[in-house]
Structures are given as structure tokens and as C-alpha cells.
Amino acid sequence: MKKIYLGVNVDHVATIRNRRMERYPDPVRFAILAEEYGVDSITVHLREDQRHITENDVHRLSQVLQTRMNLEMSISKKIVNFARIVKPNSCCLVPERREEITTEGGLNVYHQKDEVREVVEKLKSSGIVVSLFIEPKRDQIDASIEAGADAVEFHTGFYSNSRNLHESQEELRKIISSATYARSKGLIVNAGHGLTYQNVFDIAKIYEIHELNIGYSIVSRSLFVGLKNAIKEMKRILHEARKRNVNNRSGC
Numbered sequence: 158m159k160k161i162y163l164g165v166n167v168d169h170v171a172t173i174r175n176r177r178m179e180r181y182p183d184p185v186r187f188a189i190l191a192e193e194y195g196v197d198s199i200t201v202h203l204r205e206d207q208r209h210i211t212e213n214d215v216h217r218l219s220q221v222l223q224t225r226m227n228l229e230m231s232i233s234k235k236i237v238n239f240a241r242i243v244k245p246n247s248c249c250l251v252p253e254r255r256e257e258i259t260t261e262g263g264l265n266v267y268h269q270k271d272e273v274r275e276v277v278e279k280l281k282s283s284g285i286v287v288s289l290f291i292e293p294k295r296d297q298i299d300a301s302i303e304a305g306a307d308a309v310e311f312h313t314g315f316y317s318n319s320r321n322l323h324e325s326q327e328e329l330r331k332i333i334s335s336a337t338y339a340r341s342k343g344l345i346v347n348a349g350h351g352l353t354y355q356n357v358f359d360i361a362k363i364y365e366i367h368e369l370n371i372g373y374s375i376v377s378r379s380l381f382v383g384l385k386n387a388i389k390e391m392k393r394i395l396h397e398a399r400k401r402n403v404n405n406r407s408g409c
């Protein structure tokens with residue numbers, strides 16, 4: 158059975174900390190515990206306005222993490238230069254809008270291929286694995302390949318926010334066929350955004366997916382059952398999903 162990796166996004170711990178301009182809860186301490194409880198990587202989104210994760214958090218994480226750091230970031234020059242100094246294991250390029258509550262969609266690589274390619278080259282020349290956070294669409298996958306990405310992460314927000322079974326099945330179909338296509342082209346395929354204990358099973362069944370990055374639901378669940386149990390429960394769902402799909406590579 159092919160393992161599916163779990164990355165935990167700890168931005169949401171920093172959101173609570175920053176709301177009161179306190180020093181706690183500390184996302185770095187949360188990340189260390191998450192690693193201890195068995196997650197495979199830690200994701201942080203360093204927004205240009207540093208409204209949750211700060212540069213200082215990223216520096217501290219880079220010194221203590223035992224697994225991998227996946228740094229989500231825009232393609233702005235300042236952030237790219239920062240990433241090249243910190244050298245996380247991977248960078249995931251995401252779109253960013255100052256007014257949004259959370260990331261609203263994938264990066265439009267198709268429309269800014271040259272700019273993205275330039276950033277991908279810079280990061281890769283610093284030894285960083287580069288992923289692009291995109292919609293599960295063939296034109297975006299092709300553009301990501303042309304931009305030189307090592308990996309793509311499919312934005313699962315539309316799947317997660319779907320209002321009925323018909324919509325969610327439609328979104329799921331797009332993710333399955335895009336995962337199959339991207340993998341056949343040699344890309345590492347990850348996914349995330351808005352995934353929960355209730356909706357993750359069908360996504361985790363998709364054999365081509367290597368890693369899921371999940372933050373909000375795990376941080377929220379940890380308030381009720383503790384971080385150790387929150388991670389254990391999520392890992393169990395991922396494991397069960399993969400077990401179910403062992404003889405069925407289509408993801409259905």
C-alpha cells in the first residue's frame with residue numbers, strides 16, 4: 158500500500174497568537190509537537206503582511222524542525238529573497254490578496270508563466286523543491302510543467318466548500334483526473350485547503366496524491382481532543398482511505 162503523507166499547516170496557531178499580540182500560543186512549539194505525534198511535514202504560509210506567520214517564526218522553525226518545512230508564499234521579490242536565505246525543503250507558490258480571509262483559489266500559472274518560471278528557477282537554484290498551488294485543471298498543469306515545477310498542490314477549496322453531493326462529486330472528478338494527468342507527466346501531486354475529518358476520505362483515496370496539507374480542521378479539532386488525538390484521528394482516516402484503494406488505482 159502506498160503511504161499518503163500528512164503535512165500540518167500551523168498558520169492558524171499564529172492567527173490566535175497575533176489576535177491578542179501575545180507570545181502564545183506558539184506555532185513553533187505546536188509544530189514540534191505535531192512532528193512528535195507523527196506528521197510528515199510542517200506547512201506555513203508567510204503572507205507578505207505577516208498577519209499570522211512571521212519571518213521570525215520561519216527562522217525559528219528552520220532551526221528546530223526534524224521533518225520538512227513547506228513554505229507557502231507569493232511570487233513577490235522580497236519573499237523569494239527571504240526563502241532563498243532560509244532554504245526550506247520546499248516552497249509552494251500561492252496567489253495572495255491582502256483583503257482575502259484565506260487563499261481563494263489557485264495560482265494562475267497559465268497567465269503568468271514567465272514570472273512564475275523565473276521564480277521557480279531562482280528557488281530551485283537554491284536547492285529548494287518547488288510546488289505550485291493550482292486549480293485541478295489541465296491548462297494549469299501544463300503551464301506548471303513549462304514553468305519547471307517539481308510538484309503541484311491542488312487547491313481543494315471548491316471541493317471542500319461544495320454545497321451538495323452533486324457539486325462535491327463534480328469537484329472530486331476534476332481532482333481525480335487532474336491527479337492522474339499530472340502524475341503521468343512526472344509531477345509530484347499534493348492537495349489541500351479546507352480539508353476536514355468529514356471530507357478528506359475520498360481525496361486520500363486518490364492513489365496519485367503524495368501528500369495532503371491540512372491546517373484549519375486539525376488545529377480546530379485539537380482544541381477539543383488535544384493535538385495528539387487530532388493527528389491520530391486524521392492519520393487513521395488517511396490510512397483507511399489508502400487501504401480501501403489498494404486494488405483500485407483510479408481513486409473511485
Ligand SMILES: CC(=O)[C@@H](O)[C@H](O)COP(=O)(O)O
Nearest residue numbers: 168202229251258259260350
Ligand atoms: C495556501 C493555502 O491554501 C493555505 O495554506 C492557506 O493560505 C493558509 O493560510 P491563510 O490562513 O493565510 O489563508
Ligand SMILES: NCC(=O)COP(=O)(O)O
Nearest residue numbers: 166349350351371372373
Ligand atoms: N495548502 C493548504 C494548507 O496548507 C492547509 O489549508 P487549511 O487546511 O488550513 O485550509
